[in-house]
Amino acid sequence: MYEVLVVLIIRKTSLPKKNPMKLATAILFALCVSSVFAQDNEDVYVLSPFMVMEAGSSLPAVTLKKRADNLLLEVTLVNDSRDETMRSGEILKTLTGMIEDAKKIDNLKIIFERKTITLSNLGDVTITSYSSRSDTSSCELLLKLPLKADQDADVVVDKLQKSAKNVKVDGRTIVSAGDIGLSVENPEQYRRKILGMIAEDYKFLLNTFDNRFQILVHNLNGRVQWQRSSVSDLDLYIGYEYEVLAPDTQSLNVKTNEDY
DSSP states (O other), X not given: OOOOOOXXXXXXXXXXXXXXXXXXXHHHHHHHHHTSSOOOOOEEEEOSOOOOOOTTOSSOSOOEEEEOSEEEEEEEEEEOOSSXXXXXXXXXXXXHHHHHHHTTSTTOEEEETTEEOOGGGGGGOOOEEETTEEEEEEEEEEEEEEXXXXXXXXXXXXXXXXXXXXXXXXXXXXXXXXXXXXXXXXXXXXXXXHHHHHHHHHHHHHHHTTTOSEEEEEOTTSOOEEEEOXXXXXXXXXXXXXXXXXXXXXXXXXXXXXXX
């Protein structure tokens, strides 16, 4: 369990008092503008390891915990046969066997540069030098399996790792399995839900302090961001900020209707 420290800073200025309704209108305008940004339908792949967050981290107070839609396993095919053409051929034969074996496992996909690889588009796979060595070739792939809401993530991880371990290699090809990653389908679809959570937190602050302060919300027009929190989970968030002012002061960071 982590403790969250919230510090409210009251800034006093000598600016003339503005109509609170206009400030409220400005906040409402920010909320409306934030909802009209274009939405992406792309999956987001997160391959970096998760970090245990400590008090004082950069995450905002309001986040949406999201279980991954898919788990990923980084797989690299490496070959050091003497001839480049031979190396490429042995890697492609190994990959062909992987594609055939993947058909035996429900929903297992082989991904290269965000594209599902099948026998029909095998030519789209690029084979490059391994670690800048001209005598060694390699190909970096991802194995991808869906993660159901009620499914044990360890079971899916085990399936991915066994799939990599059981690859039938051709020639001098070596299969190297890397880290477990995850993907989330179109994180922008959760934007309104996150904004609703921020709005609820905003109401809570107003009620808690009995409207003794002005509390403004900034940066609501930002895109949905994410940070991995476990093997199978992400924290989705919008990088908003609160500004807390005394009742008779005006924010220097927000425009009112008179400023437009």
